[in-house]
Amino acid sequence: MPDHQDLGHRDLQNQPDHDHGALSRGDFPPEFTWGVATSSYQIEGATSEGGRGPSIWDTFSATPGRVVDGDNGDVAVEHYRRYQQDADLMAGLGVDAYRFSVAWPRIQPTGSGPVNQAGVDFYSRLVDALLERGITPWATLYHWDLPQPLEDLGGWPSRDTAYRFAEYAAHVADALGDRVKHFITLNEPWCSAFLGYGSGRHAPGRSDGAAALAAAHHLMLGHGLAVQALRERVPDAQVGITLNLYPVTGAHDGHGVDDAVRRIDGLSNRWFLDPVLRGAYPKDVVEDVAHISDLAFVADADLETINAPLDFLGVNYYTRHVVAPGAFPGTGLVEFTDRGLPTTAMGWEVDADGLFDILTRVTRDYGDLPLVMTENGAAFDDEVGADGTVHDPRRIDFLAGHLAAAARAVRAGVPLRGYFAWSLMDNFEWAEGYAKRFGIVHVDFDTQERTVKDSGRWYAAFLAGDRTQY
Numbered sequence: 001m002p003d004h005q006d007l008g009h010r011d012l013q014n015q016p017d018h019d020h021g022a023l024s025r026g027d028f029p030p031e032f033t034w035g036v037a038t039s040s041y042q043i044e045g046a047t048s049e050g051g052r053g054p055s056i057w058d059t060f061s062a063t064p065g066r067v068v069d070g071d072n073g074d075v076a077v078e079h080y081r082r083y084q085q086d087a088d089l090m091a092g093l094g095v096d097a098y099r100f101s102v103a104w105p106r107i108q109p110t111g112s113g114p115v116n117q118a119g120v121d122f123y124s125r126l127v128d129a130l131l132e133r134g135i136t137p138w139a140t141l142y143h144w145d146l147p148q149p150l151e152d153l154g155g156w157p158s159r160d161t162a163y164r165f166a167e168y169a170a171h172v173a174d175a176l177g178d179r180v181k182h183f184i185t186l187n188e189p190w191c192s193a194f195l196g197y198g199s200g201r202h203a204p205g206r207s208d209g210a211a212a213l214a215a216a217h218h219l220m221l222g223h224g225l226a227v228q229a230l231r232e233r234v235p236d237a238q239v240g241i242t243l244n245l246y247p248v249t250g251a252h253d254g255h256g257v258d259d260a261v262r263r264i265d266g267l268s269n270r271w272f273l274d275p276v277l278r279g280a281y282p283k284d285v286v287e288d289v290a291h292i293s294d295l296a297f298v299a300d301a302d303l304e305t306i307n308a309p310l311d312f313l314g315v316n317y318y319t320r321h322v323v324a325p326g327a328f329p330g331t332g333l334v335e336f337t338d339r340g341l342p343t344t345a346m347g348w349e350v351d352a353d354g355l356f357d358i359l360t361r362v363t364r365d366y367g368d369l370p371l372v373m374t375e376n377g378a379a380f381d382d383e384v385g386a387d388g389t390v391h392d393p394r395r396i397d398f399l400a401g402h403l404a405a406a407a408r409a410v411r412a413g414v415p416l417r418g419y420f421a422w423s424l425m426d427n428f429e430w431a432e433g434y435a436k437r438f439g440i441v442h443v444d445f446d447t448q449e450r451t452v453k454d455s456g457r458w459y460a461a462f463l464a465g466d467r468t469q470y
């Protein structure tokens with residue numbers, strides 16, 4: 001069991017900028033974990049094979065207008081059948097670890113009841129393939145592919161789903177816990193709840209603020225119950241949760257900006273950080289959402305369950321939020337703005353300093369819990385050249401700049417323990433379909449041919465100890 005002390009506010013000295021330009025893995029602790037990350041629905045395909053049941057993303061993708069170009073994960077990048085080839089790719093990159101997700105609908109096709117042995121066998125084969133190549137498996141239990149039958153029974157707004165998730169976690173622990181010792185319960189519950197049930201931009205595509213808040217709560221309750229199930233079955237496991245976190249900055253210093261920053265920091269970050277790491281919802285944000293929900297779904301012992309001791313916090317970082325009061329000050333409306341910085345293909349500003357800011361903030365405000373960058377990367381419009389290579393200098397610049405920021409955070413005292421590049425290979429980018437490429441390995445979606453991009457070669461060289469410029 002973890003024994004970190006919550007040291008409260010830490011005085012993290014912002015170390016002087018490193019000798020700008022020189023960076024190597026030697027700038028990180030020797031035991032630092034270097035990896036790549038993916039998720040089941042984004043890469044596996046074979047959605048009707050091996051006894052897998054339907055997920056909310058199968059349903060959402062099949063709904064006209066929900067996903068760009070009507071794309072879906074039916075084929076994806078065929079990882080279900082190409083996992084040995086992909087494990088070879090990872091070995092070639094020289095990664096220490098691979099963060100993948102287990103598809104709940106492969107383990108329990110209806111979301112409850114007996115285990116589908118073919119599904120268990122696939123992940124068992126994948127884990128063995130990784131271990132044979134000296135690659136440590138990190139398993140995410142939930143990366144958004146909820147079994148559709150559970151959505152039909154209410155989905156994450158329903159408390160029962162939290163209990164079904166804990167049962168599923170126990171099955172995964174029983175099946176893989178002899179070889180998998182790193183577990184992430186949830187990936188980005190903010191997206192599952194607020195994009196899935198709030199804006200409807202993600203599966204299951206509902207637009208109901210009260211349902212979104214209930215979903216967020218039951219996702220976190222499921223997290224806490226799953227931590228218990230994992231610890232009972234895999235006592236030597238390292239267990240964490242992954243949150244997408246954002247530094248939030250005011251667009252100017254005019255009237256109302258501080259409140260805009262507080263509101264967005266509250267809903268983006270503290271609504272999940274505080275229950276998971278402090279066992280309480282942030283009071284100011286409870287007031288902000290009171291007109292949407294009275295949180296009647298919160299039962300007495302829930303926050304104690306959610307505040308289960310963790311071994312690490314996974315942080316997904318992509319960009320910063322820059323905000324200003326909305327057109328009607330005092331209404332609580334907030335506008336998201338930009339600073340005219342270079343952007344990725346997702347339209348997100350490239351802001352490596354934001355990585356330093358969010359890592360130091362979490363350590364300063366929430367104590368010495370080890371942190372792991374479970375995702376960081378960028379989408380750019382990559383093309384395979386006539387010579388068969390993929391030149392992606394902007395992704396190299398992105399990775400180098402963010403790794404430099406991570407090294408600065410380590411020097412400032414952040415207990416950062418690992419970094420997983422998002423993503424191993426181009427894949428199904430949710431509502432953007434296959435139009436957005438995040439991989440350090442290019443995939444021809446027609447032929448399934450994999451081509452290591454220049455950024456993949458750069459990452460491999462970095463992992464091999466080469467010094468790089470940034």
Ligand SMILES: N#[N+]C[C@@H]1[C@@H](O)[C@H](O)[C@@H](O)[C@@H]2O[C@H]12
Nearest residue numbers: 039187188316375422429438
């Ligand atoms: N968008 N985007 C890229 C990336 C997405 O592909 C991952 O599945 C999510 O965990 C997280 O949102 C980040």
